[in-house]
Each structure stands twice: as C-alpha cells, then as structure tokens.
Amino acid sequence: xxxxxxxxxxxxxxxxxxxxxxxxLQNARVxxxxxxxxxxxxxxxxxxxxxxxxxxNAHDLINSPEVQAILVTSWGPTHEEFVLAAIKAxxxxxxxxPLAVTAQGCMNIVEAEIAAGKKLVQVGFMRPYDxxxxxxxxLIDSGEIGEPLMLHCAHRNPEVGDSYxxxxxxTDTLIHELDVLRWLLQDDYKSAxxxxxxxxxxxxxxxxxxxxxxLETVKGVRIDVEIFVNCEYGYDIQCQVVGESGVANLPEPMxxxxxxxxxxxxxxxxxxxxxxxxxxxxxxxxxxxxxxSGNMTGPSAWDGYAAAVAADACVVAQNNGxxxxxxxxxxxxxxx
Ligand code: NAI
Ligand code: ISE
Numbered sequence: 264x265x266x267x268x269x270x271x272x273x274x275x276x277x278x279x280x281x282x283x284x285x286x287x288l289q290n291a292r293v294x295x296x297x298x299x300x301x302x303x304x305x306x307x308x309x310x311x312x313x314x315x316x317x318x319x320n321a322h323d324l325i326n327s328p329e330v331q332a333i334l335v336t337s338w339g340p341t342h343e344e345f346v347l348a349a350i351k352a353x354x355x356x357x358x359x360x361p362l363a364v365t366a367q368g369c370m371n372i373v374e375a376e377i378a379a380g381k382k383l384v385q386v387g388f389m390r391p392y393d394x395x396x397x398x399x400x401x402l403i404d405s406g407e408i409g410e411p412l413m414l415h416c417a418h419r420n421p422e423v424g425d426s427y428x429x430x431x432x433x434t435d436t437l438i439h440e441l442d443v444l445r446w447l448l449q450d451d452y453k454s455a456x457x458x459x460x461x462x463x464x465x466x467x468x469x470x471x472x473x474x475x476x477x478l479e480t481v482k483g484v485r486i487d488v489e490i491f492v493n494c495e496y497g498y499d500i501q502c503q504v505v506g507e508s509g510v511a512n513l514p515e516p517m518x519x520x521x522x523x524x525x526x527x528x529x530x531x532x533x534x535x536x537x538x539x540x541x542x543x544x545x546x547x548x549x550x551x552x553x554x555x556s557g558n559m560t561g562p563s564a565w566d567g568y569a570a571a572v573a574a575d576a577c578v579v580a581q582n583n584g585x586x587x588x589x590x591x592x593x594x595x596x597x598x599x
Contacts, residue, residue, distance in 0.1 A: 266551050269295035269330035271321045271345050272337030273303040276359060276387075279536055280334055281307055283544055284551075291551045297324045298337070321345055325352050332554050335359060336387075339434070343368040346564075350375045350383055355554040357547065359387040360438050362567025366575045369568035377597045382559035385550045386567040390443035392549065393542040395514040399502065400447050402511050409507025411448055414486040416440055417501040419494040421533050422465070429471045432490045433457075433577040437476055440488050441570040441577075442562065447504075450480040452573045452589040457580045465493040476577055497531035498538050565598040 268291055270281055277298075284291045296304040297318040304317045318324040325333055325348045333349045335342050335358040343363035349356035350372070362384075363369045376384055390396050403411060418436055427435075445451060456477040466472035473491035480486070502513035516538055520529045532538045546561060553559045573589050580587040 264290060264555055266291045266554055267294045267329055267331045268292065268334055269297070269318075269324045269327065269332075270334045270336060271297045271324060272335065272341075272359075273298045273307045274336070275536075277303075277334070277336035278307055278310075279543065280336055280547060281313070282311060283547055284334075285311055285313060287544055288548045288551060290555060291547075295324045295327060295330050297321045322348055325349050325354065330354070332356065332550075339364050343371060346372050346384060347375055350379050353379065353381075353383070355383045355385075355550075355559065357385045357387060357550045358567075360442075360567070361434055361571060361574070362386045362564060363571065364434060366568060366571040369564065369571040373564045373568050373595070376564050377595060382563065382597075384564040384567075385546075385553070385559060385561040386442075386564065387546065388439065388442040388562040388566060388570070389539050389542040389546045390439055391446045391562065392545040393539060395516070396443055396447065396502070399504065399511055399513050403447065403504060403506070408504065408509030408511050411484055411504050411506050413505040414444060414448075414484065415501075415503045415505070416444070416486065416488040417499060418488060418490050419497070419499040419501075420492040420535070421495055421497055423470075423492045425467050427467075427470060427492065429469070429474075430578050430581060432472070432474050432492060433476070433574050433581065436490055436492060437488060437577060438570050438574055440476075441573045442566060444478075444486060444502075445566075445569060445573075446562075447502075448480060448482070448484055450482050450484060451569065451591050452478050452576075453481050454479045454586050454588050455573065455577045455580045456586045457577060457584070463491075463493050465495060471581075474581070476580075478573070497533050498535050499531060500538065563598055565594060 281293050296315050298304045332355040335345045339361050346358050458475045476488045478486040504511045518529050576587045576589045
C-alpha cells in the first residue's frame, strides 16, 4: 500500500523530506504541496519531477480526499494551526519541531488528539532515530557506566542568519537536546538556568552567542548544554555522559581519519542536513509505516509538549538569570 502525503511548507527541510519521501523511502508518495510562497512549490515540482498538485490554501490540502497524511514543514508559528486542522480531519500528521511555539500551544494539540481518541501526531524529533544516540542509550541502559550523574553537551552551528534571535537558541536549537536527553535518560527536567559567556564577535549585534544552559532532572542528573550558533568551524553535536563508573561519548559521525602532511585529521560536517541524514530517513519511514499499520510509536505530541514546557522555562531563565523551576503535569494514560 502507498501512503499519499501532502506537504505544507516547501522550504529547506520541506524539500529534503519531499525528496526522501519520493526517492528514498518505501510505500509513500507526495501528491500535494502548499506554501505561502507558491514559487517554492513550483521549484520543488520542477527539481524533483514530481506529479503533485499545488494548493493555494493549506486547509484545502489537509481536507483533500487525495491526501491521507500531512507533513508540516512550514515556519514554527504556523504548526499549531495546521496540526489541529489535521487532527480535526482525522488524518495522521508529521510536524517538524517545534510542535508549537509555546507549551500551551502544544497542550492544545495534546487535548485535541486525546479528544479524537486516536494517536495521529508524530513530532520531527529525529535524534532518537540517530544511530549514535541509539548506541549511547543502549550503553547507558546496559549499566556499563553505572547510573548517569552528569551530561556535558554542545550544539554548534557554523553560522546563523540575522533573523536568528537569542530566544531561538532555545526554541529552535536547544529544543533538540530538550527532547533527546529526556529520552536518553528516561527522566524529566526539574529546573533550568542560562548563563552567557563572553560574546563572539561573529554574532549579530542583537544575538547573545554562545549560551550555556544548565538543567537539572527529577533524578538529580546535572546537564550543561553549550549552544554556539556562530562557531564557524562546523556543525558539531556533542554529548558526553558521566556515570558512576565510566564515561560515554556520542560517537562522531562516520568519517575517515587521514595521516598526511605531518597531520592526523578527521573532517567535521558543516550542515545539519548531512549530520542527521540517516536519522531523518528512519524517522519518516517510521511515520509512514506507523500510519499504514495504524499504530503511531514515534515522538508524540506529549514529547512535543514536554520539550516545550522545558523550553518555556529556559526562555524565562534567559531573561532573569535565575534558576527557573520546570513543572510537568502527570503524563495522561493516552500517552503511556
Ligand atoms: P524555511 O524558511 O527554509 O522554510 C519554511 C517554508 O514554510 C517556507 O517556504 C515558507 O514560505 C513556508 N511557510 C511559512 N509560513 C507558511 C504558511 N502559513 N503556510 C504555508 N507555508 C508557509 O524553514 P526550514 O528551515 O525549512 O524550517 C521549517 C521548520 O522545520 C521549522 O519549524 C524548523 O524549526 C524545522 N526544522 C527542523 C530541522 C530538524 O533538524 N528537525 C532542521 C531544520 C528546520
Ligand atoms: C535547525 O532549525 C535545526 O533544527 C537543526 O537541527 C539545528 O541544529 C539548528 O540549530 C536549527 O537552527
């Protein structure tokens, strides 16, 4: 069986997901596109030779009988509206992060999904599908390094545009760590604090970069995450877990080590699309398989909500410099 997919938002990641649904993954085809900038849809159709209908209105795409499942890859502030409309139409929806830009927006989606009585939402948190993070989780779960006590993490981008603001370091960038670390540790967050080191001269005048986020989990694990989005040298994701009896590092992405010209060297990736290319493939294939089998198992609307609750607290902490408590309500039985 082939799943007919409609995509809202044909920018950077939208195009990547359309390409993988059309050329890489099994049992799916893209039949409908929408973007507020119609030229973006036309460009994708031409580039990929797609046979897809272009809709001028996202809600018409969602409600089209031709479309069985939706991918939401438009700008973050539009996600809540489109995910709620997909749920109302009774259609499965894969929504890129963030699920909504506030915790309340995510809660609106959680409540709508529970009211629909059926899991329909998968959030585009791809890191739990990354083979490196999976290996790290398997090692932690094996008990080899004992109980985790501390995590030292980094999320570095070579550069960002002028429209990137200080709070986006949390809502756009740290949100990946807020999801994957919760999954890695099977724990929730208890508090957050944000501190600012000396600012890089490479950042726009309005942007505080780098930043360090200090998190504490309910089990007492202490986490520091460095966010540095103008680091220049590469796209570099680091995660070190210090346990009671050992230390484990997230593996480096596969790369060849060379010895030449009196140097030992290994390349560093520069583009998020390449760093997580396999994880994006696996997460979307999982979505397709789960929609077809009627059993959604990927990152849920509740996971989107949990990350957003923590993100909201981190944004408050960015502004007041204090240790901000993070309180998560009990997980509804629907998401157990
Ligand atoms: P982008 O700016 O390249 O593309 C967004 C597209 O959405 C644009 O073509 C824009 O015209 C369209 N759009 C905006 N509002 C719309 C509306 N109301 N209706 C229809 N189309 C609309 O942005 P990018 O980088 O592709 O990001 C899109 C989303 O994907 C964001 O939420 C971002 O956080 C997320 N993302 C996730 C990544 C991941 O690693 N999981 C990586 C990059 C982005
Ligand atoms: C971008 O939107 C992503 O989601 C990337 O995965 C992330 O590394 C980057 O910092 C974000 O801007």
